[in-house]
Amino acid sequence: MSRVAHGSRRLLIGVALLYLAVFLLLPFAIVFGEAFAHGVATYVAALTDPAARSAIVLTLTVAAIAVPLNLVFGVAAAWAIARHDFRGKSALVTLIDLPFAVSPVISGLIYVLVFGANGWFGSWLAEHDVRVIFAVPGIVLATIFVTFPFVARELIPLMQLQGRDEEETALSLGASGWQVFRRVTLPNIRWGLLYGVLLCNARAMGEFGAVSVVSGHVRGLTNTMPLHVEILYNEYNPTAAFAVASLLALLALVTLAARAMLEAREPDLRHATRAVQVAQATSP
Amino acid sequence: MAAVLPVATFPARTPRRVLPGFGLSLGYTILYLSLIVLIPLVAIFTKTAELGWDRFVHVISSPRVVAALALSFGTAGVAALFNAFAGLLVAWVLTRYDFPARRLVDALVDLPFALPTAVAGIALTAVYAPNGPLGRLLGALGITVVYTPLGIVAALVFIGLPFVVRMVQPVLEELDREVEEAARTLGAGPRQVFARIVLPAVWPALLTGFALAFARGIGEYGSVIFIAGNMPMRSEIAPLLIVTKLEQYEYASATAIAVVMLVISFVLLLAINALQAWSQRRLSGTAR
């Protein structure tokens, strides 16, 4: 390689790394920098505060409900779309993608319009003392909405890539449909499934805009972690805000690390996931 | 390449349903989709319909709404354009060169996907504020980032960075390097190789990445709200205007803006899918 080419290569690498450092790493580093600005004791205190604890529990609870529901949906949708031919398939896929393109503010608003006191079911819900909006069910609904396509979007291309031959063979050998799914499909897609669940979970725990609209912000009851970050920030307590934020940032790191591990294990996944995850993150 | 492209239209063949569970899985898919997404979304349209056509036109053509939509689309466009160039560079460096910690850098590109937007918002504000590390530097040059449209662009650059990289990267990996080298031996300069061989190949992916970053930028709320100035006519984004209208109890006006954003986003989504189908057709001709 000529000296000129060598020089331009270094220049390009340098520019790219500088760019990533400034735009990506700096904001990330500042979260941890600010979180530990007043020492470890303050950091621990911020996380063990009762309001912070209930926010952490609520966030885990919401994710524990939303993620499995989207998991079941994702498997069903992928089975229908990647294993069968039918008319209107691409329209269906675009509709599954729709939540990606909806502003989170709108995602929260739609449930207010449906379940709010003046919404479609408002008076019926009030009569029967069922709380959806400004309670856990509303937060779960908004979270399901914003993470709706993640698992489906992960599985569909993976299953299309793998083809249906194995399943059809198993079927012709006399296996039942359920057996085919359990013994053939599931082992084939398990890493993709796990990866979809990881991303779905990361986003479910981190959602701010949509949840903010339906939460009601009742301290200790309906504040999730991202909302608690905002509240602490507004309570002249930026250190505590960044402390809770650092937990969420840590979750992001763990998600990335887990993905890297999954890809190293399953090279096939890399092809299927790289471009697909782009579509997954289209959600604003 | 089929793996890269989410869903393709299938070659016409007689539908044969060998595998069971079609009715159940499709039925469940449609039911869940309708309950969670479609039916609630209808509420946006029925609420807007309360306005009537004339009021709807009046609301969405008011200068403040037009300014907010222009700002949202404008800043999203600028940020996506910036990311198209920077993303291509990063993808190029990641696929063509080997350097220490390359895999780590590769993994870090996804950071904005996984970082909650509110966390990104307060972190970015802290970085770019006049007393922040980058804000102080830029302030010395007379550039203010926070609370200006520039701040919105900075946030959207952060949010949108991975899109272009992740779209372009697989294409660059697949691109036959022998073709590039052959062109070199035939006397083509590096610039010619890039313009004649590399760029045409990555062009569809680049465009798709741009469109995805753009679509995401339009609706972004959490990270922008902390860093935008929120000044009417100047630095007020469309999602914030929706929230503002709600707080004035003007639900129908709020949903009217939402409808406009929704329709535009949906058109973008269709365009992205069409782009992907197009690039798939092109690539199936070139790669392999």
Next chain:
Amino acid sequence: MRSAPLVRTLVLLLAAWACASPAVAGQTVTLLNVSYDPTREFYDEFNAAFAADWKRRTGDTVVVNQSHGGSGKQARAIIDGLQADVATLALGYDIDALASIGHLIPADWQKRLPSNSTPYTSTIVFLVRAGNPKGIRDWGDLVKPGVAVITPNPKTSGGARWNYLAAWAWARSQPGGTDATAEAYVKALYAHVPVLDSGARGATMTFVERGLGDVLLAWENEAQLAVRELGVGKFQVVAPSQSILAEPPVTVVDKLADHHGTRKVAEAYLGYLYSPQGQELAARHYFRPRDAAARAKYASQFPEVKLVTIDQAFGGWTKAQAAHFADGGSFDRIYGVR
């Protein structure tokens, strides 16, 4: 599925961790107080005091949950179904909406409690950086060249509306002042505003943490709190020659409280705001108490400012809202929105 017992154990552990509060005897009543931004610290302390008092009087335990946010946003949440027993918002207009749009309270709610249903008042003051480097003494100084003013967006923030109207009322009370000169002054003032945060707290954070601007227009209690919490010696409060009597009113949300069966305790809760203890707590959090004794005791922290009321200067909230903050009002005009 093998991991199910593990998951269950984890969930149980988490649940135990979450509700690791001491068990309570007697009846427990829960109230939800939906309030605006700058009252967080006050109600934290007040709720504990009220709970202790209620326990002593009735033997029952009362747990008061708090929700804070921009005043308009909070009113909207109640209208949309947030189960508030009491609302303690930044301005009467937002509580009016509970009556006119939500039909949750009677229209004459403000007559039900003493002093316009406002147990404490506040006013709008200036917070400047230590030593007052820009020499800001009064409203006229805010439009001097090179002065940057921080105030939130009056469309979304109750406090910002008080700021806006205080500025307007001052300009109109100047010699030769009319609505036209007032609008010109306010327009000049907002030309000095580099950022409109959506709430009062956001504006304070912008001024204090992000270091933006030379002067913050703020609730008196918010300004005092900022000095105390964030920067003794870094900031100082400047009282202008004239300001506005800001009355943040309180009410029981009748329909919801009756539904929850909490009216009695909700009324007692608001009543306690008027008690000597409540008044003293309010004063300690830099709200101006109605009670003469508390006011005398804390006189030193409330500078004498000539205060105009919204009824005197603007003919009440409904008129002020329509003239200034509704679409096409004066605020839209100064930003060139027609």
